Amino acid sequence: MADIVNLRQARKQRARDEKVRIAQQNRVLYGRSKGEKQRDHLVADQAEKFVAGHRREPSGVESEQ
Template identity: 40%
Template sequence: MTGEIINLRQARKRKARSEREKKADDNRIKFGRTKSEKKLTAKTGDLEVRRLEAHRLDRNAPKDGIDGDGDQ
C-alpha cells in the first residue's frame, strides 16, 4: 500500500543533473571538434593566406587596397 519514499530535494537535483548532461551532449555534437581538426583548419587557413600573399602583384602595396594618398 505504501509507495516508495523519495527525497524531493535529491529528486530535483537528479533531474537538473540529467538536464545539464543532456545539454552538454547536445553542445558536444554542435560545437565539439577534436584538437587535430582545429589544427588542420588553422593550418589550412594559414596556407590559404600565404598563397594569396605569394600571388600579390605589388608586394609593397597595402593589404587593404588603398594607397597612401587616399586613391584606390
C-alpha cells in the same frame, strides 16, 4: 489519480539531465583530436595566404593621397 512526485527529487533529476545535455553539446563542439585541430588550422592559414596573395595592395601599405 496522479502519481505523487517528490519535487526536490524532480528538480535534482532535471538538473542532472541538463548537465548531461550540456556535456553532449560540448563534446560535439570541442571534442576534436589534435590532428583535426592542426588540419583545420593549416587549411585556415592556406586560405588566408591565398587571399593575401591576391590583394591589389599589400595590407601593410596604406594608399598615399
